[in-house]
Amino acid sequence: MGRKRTKSGKIRLAEVAELAGVSPITASRFFRNPEALSVAKRTRVESAAKELGYVPNLAARALASQRTEVIGVLIPSLTNNVFSDVLRGIYDASEGSRYSIQLSNTRYSILQEEKLLRLFLAQKPAGLIVTGIDQTAESRAMLQAADCPIVQIMEIGPDPVDMMIGFSHYDAARAAIAHLFEQGHRKVGFVGARMDPRVQRRLDGYVSAMKDAGSFDQRLVVTTATPTSVTLGGALFADLLARGPDIDAVFCANDDLALGVLFECRRREIAVPGQIAIVGFNDLEFMASAVPTLTSVRTNRYEMGKTAATMLIDAIEGRRPEQPVLDLGFKVIERQSSSARRSDSRPAVSGAAAANKMIALPSSHD
């Protein structure tokens, strides 16, 4: 009985069409735009497909239609749990949609990013998610020329390629410093690692806030290009102390560093927040249960990933958002580690349940 099945033993669209008593092209339409079929044929194709267990061949579809259903994602790191939260959001949003995620790691190199971008674009992705706003000129040109929707994530800036979702790291850092000043801290150190563009902007925010207060001192800033870690936080803090300034607070560019600083304080028997206040960045889960609980700047990473992917898919399907740039803002989560300066050098070791006061702000650029 004829060549029903393909060589590989898989069911083709033609078989589904035959069983349903329609032409292959009609069956094809069923999978792409069921509304275009009459109800009768629609149900016939549907049951035929189910009966045969038909699964479309994506390669054939991509070849014939000249486009893929792949969303390319470029992130700088797979290790950093900041990105794993974003990724989880992206994957969650893509699930249930027809699109699949193609992930690549730029390792914080914009040259690597450019290379990967070229690779992605050659395969005509349905859409693209890229991290940050600091692409090479060449990358930017490619993105501008790409005929697919693009979302830049993690931060917002003045000049979106297409869509953009994130928050102002500069403003977030300023808010953190403002909080420390409110609590009576004045000599605030900065500890930063990796120093990618977003960390750099946090540093910029810190510097501007300190200058505004007339308290800026270059000796208060300790940074390194080394990838971040808890251990490194301790080491950088030790450096900071060794430089001599009598500090009363530390703003850490991320929470791992903050935890490292906390441990180093404990090691040196420095009271937190009695002698040194600590503020982190990102508000990872452990910050709320450290002893003392650690103040941090909460960022909406999961939501950022999820919204980015949702916006992108909407745009791919022609539903462009009315608002292409989305500021997700941040919140300074005030906890014990930054509470008001007092002479008593012993930290209040009470339950972690103490109510967290919050300062919620959208980022703003003025």
Place this chain on the structure above:
Amino acid sequence: MGRKRTKSGKIRLAEVAELAGVSPITASRFFRNPEALSVAKRTRVESAAKELGYVPNLAARALASQRTEVIGVLIPSLTNNVFSDVLRGIYDASEGSRYSIQLSNTRYSILQEEKLLRLFLAQKPAGLIVTGIDQTAESRAMLQAADCPIVQIMEIGPDPVDMMIGFSHYDAARAAIAHLFEQGHRKVGFVGARMDPRVQRRLDGYVSAMKDAGSFDQRLVVTTATPTSVTLGGALFADLLARGPDIDAVFCANDDLALGVLFECRRREIAVPGQIAIVGFNDLEFMASAVPTLTSVRTNRYEMGKTAATMLIDAIEGRRPEQPVLDLGFKVIERQSSSARRSDSRPAVSGAAAANKMIALPSSHD
């Protein structure tokens, strides 16, 4: 000048072939198996491709060759940093190869895994990496029937589908308990969250070790199906204490829980290791810089991912490993938190630099 470029403006293999003065099929071979060409044609095709900036159309290739260059990866979680290390290894190994990674998240559900497996297999992946050894019968049947290499990662068991790389969680847990006993601890509690199959096997190892010592007591075990977190570690430890047994050590199923236990001890002013010893699992980076430094069982996650992907690619290309099951073992990294029991209730707060004594073992099943 004919229809040189394709409609989409992209360069096809045929143009490269024309410029090089060879047939399309010869040009095609250049990209798949350059060795098969004469040196003359090889260089001609190479320079023609470079001149035109040719990029192969993967969809057409996949359609014509009936296979893809996609490696499917099924992992249970994107959040858990255990998996981000494994993933990084996988991505690192895939870079530079022709294969691309297609990642999916089973969310710790073997039913979801089965669904995703069906989806993957329909696209004829070049290879598959799946987590663990607890698939549904249906999944297992599909894997057996798949005509591509498969690597099971994270643990090893008696009945590999194809290749397997990991270690014995059971043995690792036993080694951790043995270490605590060596240090003079006897009443060892167990704290576990999520309770996926691997955590369950760690519990099994713990139970067997405790029974061997005649010290097992059901009240020593506190577990929950809730996803793990630092905060949860503190809460479970509080539960454990509330149950009343006078414990002198806690074995935590992972490091986040261990950190939570440490914080809870600090909150309650319980000396570590003076009153309670703590051992974690995985040896995440922060364990070495906590105060006191925290003992943990080191697992080779990055290496596991990297080796899995390398083995898989080798197998895809016909170089099957002589040893299809690889035990990467583990190491108990002894640190301050589990040091020998003593009456003094104040922990030794010295530098983190204290030499770490290690116990290195391959997992063994006897």
Place this chain on the structure above:
DNA sequence: GTCGTTGCTGGTAGCGCTGTCAACGTTCCT
């Protein structure tokens, strides 16, 4: 009743690449 319009359906012709097999030239052996 005629014409245009709309909604649905089908035929044709590829998308860009590779599997298969045959053909060719060269080398090496007997």
Place this chain on the structure above:
DNA sequence: AGGAACGTTGACAGCGCTACCAGCAACGAC
């Protein structure tokens, strides 16, 4: 010298699907 063996090359025929356009029926307007 003849022939086998090998290495290299090319022609052909699709892979499974969809873009494009034509066709057809049903319907309403005049």
